[in-house]
Amino acid sequence: MIADLVAQALEGRPRAVAQLISRVESGSPDLPEIAALLAPHTGRAQVVGLTGSPGVGKSTTTSALVTELRREGKRVGVLAIDPSSPFSGGALLGDRVRMGDHALDDGVFIRSMATRGHLGGLAWATPQALRVLDAAGCDVVLVETVGVGQSEIDVVSLADTTLVLLAPGMGDGVQAAKAGILEIADVFVVNKADRDGAAQTVRDLRYMMSLGSRQDAWKPPICRTVAARGEGVDGLAKAIEEHRTWLASSGEGAVRRRRRAAAEIEAIALEKIRVRLSSSAVAEFADAVVAGDLDPYAAADRALQTL
Amino acid sequence: MIADLVAQALEGRPRAVAQLISRVESGSPDLPEIAALLAPHTGRAQVVGLTGSPGVGKSTTTSALVTELRREGKRVGVLAIDPSSPFSGGALLGDRVRMGDHALDDGVFIRSMATRGHLGGLAWATPQALRVLDAAGCDVVLVETVGVGQSEIDVVSLADTTLVLLAPGMGDGVQAAKAGILEIADVFVVNKADRDGAAQTVRDLRYMMSLGSRQDAWKPPICRTVAARGEGVDGLAKAIEEHRTWLASSGEGAVRRRRRAAAEIEAIALEKIRVRLSSSAVAEFADAVVAGDLDPYAAADRALQTL
Known part of the structure; x- marks a missing residue:
């Protein structure tokens, strides 16, 4: 199904392209599969x-x-x-x-x-x-x-x-x-x-x-x-x-592409961490920080420990 | 030393305030200590x-x-x-x-x-x-x-x-x-x-x-x-x-303060991860992504595994 959609997008079919971008925007769980199929063609x-x-x-x-x-x-x-x-x-x-x-x-x-x-x-x-x-x-x-x-x-x-x-x-x-x-x-x-x-x-x-x-x-x-x-x-x-x-x-083109790829990997990795954090731990500690009982650095350490 | 600086800032002394903000901006390793000392006064x-x-x-x-x-x-x-x-x-x-x-x-x-x-x-x-x-x-x-x-x-x-x-x-x-x-x-x-x-x-x-x-x-x-x-x-x-x-x-004030604290904790936690990532793993995988041999999601997973 995803493979078909990607194949159609690779042929330049507008609807398939639009559907893939929609999946990207909505943070579809298919994203890793889509990315893997696209990679050789980019x-x-x-x-x-x-x-x-x-x-x-x-x-x-x-x-x-x-x-x-x-x-x-x-x-x-x-x-x-x-x-x-x-x-x-x-x-x-x-x-x-x-x-x-x-x-x-x-x-x-x-x-x-x-x-x-x-x-x-x-x-x-x-x-x-x-x-x-x-x-x-x-x-x-x-x-x-x-x-x-x-x-x-x-x-x-x-x-x-x-x-x-x-x-x-x-x-x-x-x-x-x-x-x-x-x-x-x-x-x-x-x-x-x-x-x-x-x-x-x-x-x-x-x-x-x-x-x-x-x-x-x-x-x-x-x-x-x-x-x-x-x-x-x-x-x-x-x-x-x-x-x-x-x-x-x-050679500047290669430098920029490498920089872009690095930024992209970093952003995906941080988004994964962000999603895991926001589901629970951070909210727990926010009240203590507001009250002045905990500083935000200590709170961040504790939140990361919960992952 | 840091304790003295914070004590002077709490008295409102301009030079101490300026020095503390400089440390914040430069990402000083003293930041967690500074944050802990400031927390009860914020x-x-x-x-x-x-x-x-x-x-x-x-x-x-x-x-x-x-x-x-x-x-x-x-x-x-x-x-x-x-x-x-x-x-x-x-x-x-x-x-x-x-x-x-x-x-x-x-x-x-x-x-x-x-x-x-x-x-x-x-x-x-x-x-x-x-x-x-x-x-x-x-x-x-x-x-x-x-x-x-x-x-x-x-x-x-x-x-x-x-x-x-x-x-x-x-x-x-x-x-x-x-x-x-x-x-x-x-x-x-x-x-x-x-x-x-x-x-x-x-x-x-x-x-x-x-x-x-x-x-x-x-x-x-x-x-x-x-x-x-x-x-x-x-x-x-x-x-x-x-x-x-x-x-x-x-009560909206309390809501905003809690939201701000949560955002702050999250940002510090993500920055910690970012620093650990950028020191090594990401650059390694960026070349493979540029070459189309690896997709960025797979690269992000591998980079996070190195932490």
Whole structure:
């Protein structure tokens, strides 16, 4: 049954791909079996992460990139990661709707992931969904996150190529620097480049890069786009392809894949421990900590001893 | 030695407080001893989280709140959590500088925390820093995060009272709803309320709240502020105080403290496992996963068996 589903996904059948990702998201007990069946077929896709503040146009850029990559004949996967409420457990409708343009194209797989409301939820489910898309024959998988901060770190740990999106007037250089974007970007995208201030944003970026301490051989290019009209997106796709070539020739690609695998193994292992902890021991000790009778380190030791 | 340092911190001596927080941040081996000595003196401070998109004025609001709370004679702690680069390990200078206004006031402790570049870094270090400030006699500890997404979830799990900041023209209702802010806010702050669109932002919020499914007895008030000029900040301080009263009378305060303690114990326990994993086993298996010879679930099981 699972073997059939995986076989169909490997042929790129959209329904099988969707069903496998659903199982990943819901933490299905079949996950280890699915992972074992997928493993020999993974490692081919270029994982491209998109990050940036709300409002810079990440969804629009993702959609425009899908159009461009399809024009080049590539199979494309999209994982949109919603910072959904820890309480409602679901994401509200929003600009995800624009992806509807691609809904009838069977060379494109699009999926929204919720982050499941606990630390590390993204960490273990997303890489498994990537594996499904990779094994299903995607040449490129675009991973769109929302916001800045922790999710940025997650994107970097997942991606072969990280795009950092900016838009004119979305905040000054200090705000950008605060978020640590200089160190994580492989390609900068100044979207909404037809707006006032676009040239200034590019200058600010160049200035900040000139101050930076990055030692890589790769110099992040700055692409200007008006994603809503598809302008500049061919150049962006070219920059992504050039980064792929550099990853292969420099050996950095192998370094990133190894780092990603290590992070993935760690996340799965920690999730296993977390599930075992949360079922019992932690709640027992929380009251003692609240009362000041036990400190949290001692409580953690005792909780681990119960495993 | 540690006992002396803790004794001085309990008296509220700024240098001792700063040294203890540094030890927390650096993951000092003294942490369990520090935590044990602090435990009987914690549980008094109201932890107030501030979150919102970049540019809404979180640092300015934090600073204005410090001024107001000091006027009321309260001791105040500030933890500013930077989503610092996972690579540089440090935050760049920015609007944190404005906090310099309070640098000479010995009733205020201000501290920037870096998130240490791995998942969960925030999760275990920040609560320990909060414990130091709590034990040092702070009536209120303000925790300022940057951005939206995962860091919001973290703030909620830490805070007694969560402030969600908005500013006119920073994005439409969909963007706000995307980030799940309706469910997490105890108090809304519409900052920069002298700008065009402030009344509309308040109306949008009221409308979204009317659609929401929150069942709490507490209805989040909407405070309008111009934090840069201190306007409306007295009203915000009053709303925070009212929420504190409600937390105590409704029993929700105890629920949140227990939840926070449980999260804290879990984070420490997982960090212990993570450290033991990362020292050896994971790296061994990562190459096999990259090669497709081993799937990550099987690798995680093997890694856990080595512990």
